[in-house]
Amino acid sequence: MSRVHYMRKQNTALEFLAALATTIFVAAVCYPVQDSIGYQSVGLIFLMAISILSLFLGRAALIFAAILNFGVWNFFFIQPLYTFRVHSLHDLIALFTNLIVAIAASALINRIKKSQVTMLKSQEQLELVHRFLESLNDAISIKDVVKRVEEGIKNNFGADVVIYLKQKAGQGLDQRPFGNQDLHSVQLLHAARNAFINQRGNTAETLDHIMIYPLVEARIPIGVIGIKFEGNLLPKDEKMIFLQSFITLIASALDREMNIDQVKEKEITLQSEKLFQTVLNSVSHELKTPIAIISAAVANLNDVKTSSEPGLRKQIGEELEIASKRLNHLVENILDMSRIDSGLLRMNMQVCDMADLVGVVYNDLKIKDHELRIEMDENLPFIRADITLLKQAMINILHNAVSYTPEKSMILIEVRKISPDDIAIKIKDEGPGIPEQFLPRLFEKFYRVPGTRSGGTGLGLTISRAIAELHGGTVNVRNRPEGGLELIITLKINHGELS
Amino acid sequence: MENSVKYKVLIIDDEQPIRRLLRMTLEANDYKVLEEGNAREGLLSVSMNKPDVVLLDLGLPDEDGLAVLQKLREWSNLPIIVLTVRDDESTKIAALDTGADDYVTKPFNTGELLARVRVAIRHSLRLDESPVFISGDLEIDLNTRIVKVNHNEVKLTATEFSLLTLFARNAGKVLTHSFISQKIWSNPYSSNAQILRVHIAQLRKKIEKNPSLPALLITEPGVGYRLKINPA
Numbered sequence: 001m002s003r004v005h006y007m008r009k010q011n012t013a014l015e016f017l018a019a020l021a022t023t024i025f026v027a028a029v030c031y032p033v034q035d036s037i038g039y040q041s042v043g044l045i046f047l048m049a050i051s052i053l054s055l056f057l058g059r060a061a062l063i064f065a066a067i068l069n070f071g072v073w074n075f076f077f078i079q080p081l082y083t084f085r086v087h088s089l090h091d092l093i094a095l096f097t098n099l100i101v102a103i104a105a106s107a108l109i110n111r112i113k114k115s116q117v118t119m120l121k122s123q124e125q126l127e128l129v130h131r132f133l134e135s136l137n138d139a140i141s142i143k144d145v146v147k148r149v150e151e152g153i154k155n156n157f158g159a160d161v162v163i164y165l166k167q168k169a170g171q172g173l174d175q176r177p178f179g180n181q182d183l184h185s186v187q188l189l190h191a192a193r194n195a196f197i198n199q200r201g202n203t204a205e206t207l208d209h210i211m212i213y214p215l216v217e218a219r220i221p222i223g224v225i226g227i228k229f230e231g232n233l234l235p236k237d238e239k240m241i242f243l244q245s246f247i248t249l250i251a252s253a254l255d256r257e258m259n260i261d262q263v264k265e266k267e268i269t270l271q272s273e274k275l276f277q278t279v280l281n282s283v284s285h286e287l288k289t290p291i292a293i294i295s296a297a298v299a300n301l302n303d304v305k306t307s308s309e310p311g312l313r314k315q316i317g318e319e320l321e322i323a324s325k326r327l328n329h330l331v332e333n334i335l336d337m338s339r340i341d342s343g344l345l346r347m348n349m350q351v352c353d354m355a356d357l358v359g360v361v362y363n364d365l366k367i368k369d370h371e372l373r374i375e376m377d378e379n380l381p382f383i384r385a386d387i388t389l390l391k392q393a394m395i396n397i398l399h400n401a402v403s404y405t406p407e408k409s410m411i412l413i414e415v416r417k418i419s420p421d422d423i424a425i426k427i428k429d430e431g432p433g434i435p436e437q438f439l440p441r442l443f444e445k446f447y448r449v450p451g452t453r454s455g456g457t458g459l460g461l462t463i464s465r466a467i468a469e470l471h472g473g474t475v476n477v478r479n480r481p482e483g484g485l486e487l488i489i490t491l492k493i494n495h496g497e498l499s
Numbered sequence: 500m501e502n503s504v505k506y507k508v509l510i511i512d513d514e515q516p517i518r519r520l521l522r523m524t525l526e527a528n529d530y531k532v533l534e535e536g537n538a539r540e541g542l543l544s545v546s547m548n549k550p551d552v553v554l555l556d557l558g559l560p561d562e563d564g565l566a567v568l569q570k571l572r573e574w575s576n577l578p579i580i581v582l583t584v585r586d587d588e589s590t591k592i593a594a595l596d597t598g599a600d601d602y603v604t605k606p607f608n609t610g611e612l613l614a615r616v617r618v619a620i621r622h623s624l625r626l627d628e629s630p631v632f633i634s635g636d637l638e639i640d641l642n643t644r645i646v647k648v649n650h651n652e653v654k655l656t657a658t659e660f661s662l663l664t665l666f667a668r669n670a671g672k673v674l675t676h677s678f679i680s681q682k683i684w685s686n687p688y689s690s691n692a693q694i695l696r697v698h699i700a701q702l703r704k705k706i707e708k709n710p711s712l713p714a715l716l717i718t719e720p721g722v723g724y725r726l727k728i729n730p731a
Contacts, residue, residue, distance in 0.1 A: 328606055350692060350721065357720075363717065386721070387721055388720045391720055
């Protein structure tokens with residue numbers, strides 16, 4: 001549009017020049033022969049020149065040409081010569097006819113031209129609408145749609161946009177504004193809510209020069225758009241229609257994204273509900289078992305028959321100890337997991353001697369029913385780590401090894417420098433291993449290998465891996481070719497600067 | 500325990516079941532037990548009753564435990580053992596730096612708690628000022644500077660000997676990394692962290708039966724080291 005406009009402006013000066021040149025030319029040709037052809041013929045020639053000019057010139061230049069012709073003809077050809085006076089009525093009518101024909105012709109020609117320009121414009125607009133549609137189709141979220149809408153409206157109308165969408169649950173309009181937040185105000189929201197409820201088709205209301213349109217898709221209102229034009233100038237009819245087509249596209253794009261959002265949300269809710277159920281089942285069972293043991297043991301202690309026998313009493317005491325340890329382990333795992341999940345875990349990075357780490361783990365775990373062997377490379381480098389966390393990572397793995405392998409079988413802890421940058425802590429057992437198809441899921445939160453006996457929340461290895469990753473390391477698992485399971489914690493030697 | 504005089508232990512903890520349990524345990528081991536449920540009354544009780552040991556819970560309802568600790572330390576040298584929940588090294592270190600003698604983590608093992616109380620009383624009353632320290636197979640004569648393991652003399656470097664003496668003088672107590680660095684190198688900063696670990700590792704090789712599974716010189720992860728008095 002602007003291009004068309006620009007072209008015309010440039011031509012105006014040329015058109016006036018052409019009008020002037022033509023008039024001078026006609027006058028110059030006719031002047032010497034006016035006596036033989038008569039001044040009326042000269043008038044007709046001028047009229048002819050105007051008719052021809054009207055094919056090429058705009059209205060202003062044409063009227064200019066008509067007036068110029070009128071003047072020149074009057075001055076040089078009509079009695080009394082060389083004055084602008086006219087004596088006969090006859091001549092006066094001829095003069096005005098000339099002028100009116102010029103104006104009428106120019107109006108006619110201009111109308112034709114204008115319809116040409118409109119055609120050109122609407123073609124151009126069609127292309128712009130199409131481009132806008134394509135851009136909206138590429139949008140991947142509500143926010144993205146709004147971003148593209150802002151761009152499109154800015155580029156095509158020089159206007160700013162604010163959008164309110166309908167509430168996810170409920171009937172009304174959500175108060176959160178999308179798009180240009182500066183346009184948002186309580187009054188605007190109020191007006192938008194009115195427009196949303198009343199849904200006045202395509203008629204717009206305005207508030208503070210912001211035009212308010214309901215966004216309707218498939219006859220269902222999905223929101224309201226507010227548009228503020230530059231300089232507060234509302235566009236003309238023709239451009240308004242252009243804007244309408246944009247708004248229709250905006251409504252359908254937003255509707256699409258809102259539907260996708262809804263589906264996604266449902267899926268997430270469904271998944272988290274399922275996860276919650278799993279967690280609840282496993283955690284409640286795990287919590288209740290030791291509590292059941294504790295209350296049974298206490299009942300036994302209160303019963304004279306059982307508590308008076310030293311052997312039985314000792315047994316009860318042992319049961320109590322095991323149950324409370326199990327409860328504690330469980331609670332710590334849940335706390336660790338939530339600390340890691342919340343991202344609030346503060347790492348206490350210190351110089352860490354691997355021998356120290358293994359010693360601490362050994363002291364904490366007090367493995368009784370298994371044979372524990374430790375093999376460490378000589379002169380392992382110190383690493384920078386949070387020793388308490390690493391201890392927890394190892395204990396969780398060893399806890400599994402102890403729980404799921406036969407008594408008296410061997411558990412081997414190996415610490416090796418496997419490359420200039422990495423240290424590996426390998427924990428190997430002689431148990432039955434884990435069927436290959438379950439290995440990939442072993443580190444998933446709350447995952448428990450099917451068919452394993454109760455005792456465990458499915459959090460231990462998840463925590464171990466999270467801790468290793470906090471140290472820039474990994475945990476991997478494999479079945480050993482010679483039988484049993486092997487878990488490998490790999491740690492970076494130079495994770496963080498050594499002080 | 501051959502307590503001719505009963506030592507007084509003051510428990511400052513807002514959880515009544517914990518206080519009851521501690522009372523049960525301590526009274527069974529011949530301690531006299533006092534208890535308070537908040538910081539204000541706890542502080543008052545310390546000045547009124549002059550206990551021999553204070554067991555101070557850091558999670559008190561009316562005041563931060565560390566602040567209570569600081570107030571107590573302004574005018575009293577009595578041994579204070581801090582009760583903390585879970586492994587929170589920074590809190591432990593903060594408590595030790597503020598002047599706590601030791602800490603016990605809830606849920607605690609009563610045997611461990613009693614051992615800490617015994618150590619604290621012994622240190623405050625200077626019951627073990629003897630020049631010879633014996634723990635398990637380890638024997639240190641501070642006068643002659645001779646260290647024996649399983650009756651065989653072991654050669655220690657000067658630094659190793661200083662370290663071991665420091666531990667022996669504070670036997671049973673946890674010593675933080677920065678405390679040790681301060682005592683040995685007069686520098687509490689972590690630039691010595693790596694050196695300290697090297698010396699500890701060397702020392703373990705000389706005094707431990709199995710250096711990779713130390714029984715005497717125990718690591719308190721994230722906090723420091725402790726020389727055990729009676730290793731299992």
